[in-house]
Amino acid sequence: MQSTPLRRALTAAAGVTATFALASCSFGGSGGGDQVKGNLNGAGASFPAAIYTRWFQELAPQGVNVNYQSVGSGAGVRQFTAGTVDFGASDKPMKAEEIAQVKRGVLQIPMTAGAIAVAYNLKDCDLKLSQEQLAGIFLGKISNFKELGCADQAITVVRRSDGSGTTYNFTKHLSAISEAWKNGPGANKSIKWPTGVGAKGNEGVAAQLNQIQGGIGYVESAYVKGNLQAAALTNASGELVKPTNETESLALDSIDLGPDLIGGNPNPPKGYPIVTFTWILAYKTGNADKTDRLKKTFDFMLSDTAQSQAPSLGYVSLPAGVVEKAKAAVSEISQ
Known part of the structure; x- marks a missing residue:
């Protein structure tokens, strides 16, 4: 990813809350349309913060207010585990022992890569x-x-x-x-x-x-x-x-994410050698009235419109097969 005027224009302030209005048009989530409105709070990885910020900003001006705090993967996992956010974000998948601490179940959804x-x-x-x-x-x-x-x-x-x-x-x-x-x-x-x-x-x-x-x-x-x-x-x-x-x-393209969508390769034989997916952490159950908001948000992030913006923002669009599996994971989010 080479430096470009657009990438030089990116701004993302560490630890600063970025709150944006998520458009209320339908992006494939259940219960879509103008009825899906309200707030969501997320926190975690700074790695994808620039693209998450842009996505939420471009989905303004009304609908679901997504408040994402770029606090780092470690803090994001802690807040997600404590249940103080509606979703988390991490560049390192949660381990089995960490997942066991979350009674509502965990979905780890690849959202972008870089x-x-x-x-x-x-x-x-x-x-x-x-x-x-x-x-x-x-x-x-x-x-x-x-x-x-x-x-x-x-x-x-x-x-x-x-x-x-x-x-x-x-x-x-x-x-x-x-x-x-x-x-x-x-x-x-x-x-x-x-x-x-x-x-x-x-x-x-x-x-x-x-x-x-x-x-x-x-x-x-x-x-x-x-x-x-x-x-x-x-x-x-x-x-x-x-x-x-x-x-x-x-x-x-050489990385096999596996059935749980959390695979990686620390030293691939082709291309640039330090690449990673980054994941949204979602609760599988217990989302109550926020279920449709979460689905709408994540379905937009996985949409062709959003994913096509990745290269200009310094990221890599998810392969089509990964998007398909990620959307299937989003559909598992329930009340």
Whole structure:
């Protein structure tokens, strides 16, 4: 996903509530039409916040008011589990033991997809990283851009300070390509980082990187804007690849989501090597009078209109087969 004027125009404020009116026309949810109105509250992943924000904004001005808080996957799962929101969002699927804590049942619905870019702030540097170099940077073993073939500039690693599905997917990739990483920091939504300074949300990391010459970190590709560039990374086949819609689609097409729609591949052999789906977390039962609002909202997000916007916003449209399975999951939401 290359930087474009439209993507540079994206704005998403970390932790700030974005409230938008969801249009009341029918998008295939049950009970459609003008009768489906009211409020919904959701919270979770910052990875898809930019596209969720745009979708809700474009569905204004009236209907269902969707209040989505970009607080990170960890906080989103906690709020969903506690029942303080109508839906959650996470870049890391919930585990069986987490699902067991939710008495109303859990549906994990893939909603969009994208790549995690290694973003950096250094002019006139076309960064191309081997797997060893990528791990070395975040292990703190490589501390200057001159070790990577660029100018003499100290490296400042910027990473997430909050529980994050982006962190989980990024560290999962590092664990797949580096034994030192796998046997050291490992993969999780929160880890003990060997180096770097922390920032909250994809938005926070991107903002920090834009202020630090020599900064390098990981963000969802839609946040590579301003002074930032995305490094080319080496995939499992040894190819150096930058994140673009084409290279990300190639990698995502190789992932089998499985019957529960939660599959992934931390090191795909084709295309850009750090790609992920991101999921809406919905309660299977106990939604009462909000059932139709939830269905209408999610059916719109999965509509051709919404999904076709993904590339221009820095994301990847879901494959048709995935959309079909996701819509079937939405139909299971009940009162």
